[in-house]
Amino acid sequence: MKKVSIKHINFAHQSIFRGLEFYELELRFLTERLEEIALDNTGREAAEKVETFQNQFIIHKDHIGLLKHRLNENFVRLQHSLDPSGNYVDENVVADGEKISEDYATEERLFKDMHQQFNRFASVWL
Template sequence: MKNQINIKHIKNLNNDVLRGIAFYTQELAILQERLQEIAGDNTAREVQEQVEHFQNQFIIHEKCLTELKQDIHRNDLDIKADLLLSGTMVSESIAAEHSRVHERYLNEEKIFNDLRHEFNRFSAEWL
C-alpha cells in the first residue's frame, strides 16, 4: 500500500493561498492605479523608465498569481479524485505537488512584497 497523507492540512493551506492570491491581486490593482497617477503627473525620462519597469513587474506578478491560482485549483481537483479512491487520504505525489505549489506561492509572496516596498519608495518620491 502506498504512503498516504491526511488532506485537512493541505486543504487549509490551499485555502490560505487562494485568499493570499486574492489579496495580492487586489494590491496589484491599487499599485497599478498609483503608477498610472505617477505616469500622468511626471513626464521626466527617469520617471517614465521607472514607470515602465514597474508596469513590467506588475504584469509578471499578475501572470504568476494567475498561474498559482490555476495550480491550486488543479491540486484541489487532484485531491478530490484521490479522495474518491481512498476516502480520507491523498497520495504522497499529490502532497508533494501541493508542497511545490505552496513553495512557489511563498517565493512569489516574498518577491511581491520586496517589489511593493521598492514601489512605495518610488511613489513617495514622485507622488
C-alpha cells in the same frame, strides 16, 4: 503508493488562494497609483521607472494567475485521489501541493520586495 491525511491540506489551499486574491487586489491599487505618477510626471526618468514597474506588475499578475491555476488543478487531483473514507490522498498529490506552497512563499517574498521598492519610488514621484 503511500496515503497521507488530508486534514490540513484543504486549509493550506484556501489560505494560499486567499493570499493570491489579496495580491491581485493589491496589484490593482498599485497600478492605479502608478498611473497617477505617470500622469503627473512626464519626464524621461519617471517614465523609465514607471515602465519598469508596469513590467513587474505584469510579471507578478501572470505568476499569480499561474499559481491559482496550479492550485485549482491540485485541488481537483486531491478530490480524485481521496480514498473511500475521504480522509487520505496519494502522497505525490500532496508533494505537488507542497511545491505550490513553496512557489507561493517565493512569490510572496518577491511581491513584498517589489511593493517596498514601489513605495520608495512613489514617495519621490507622487
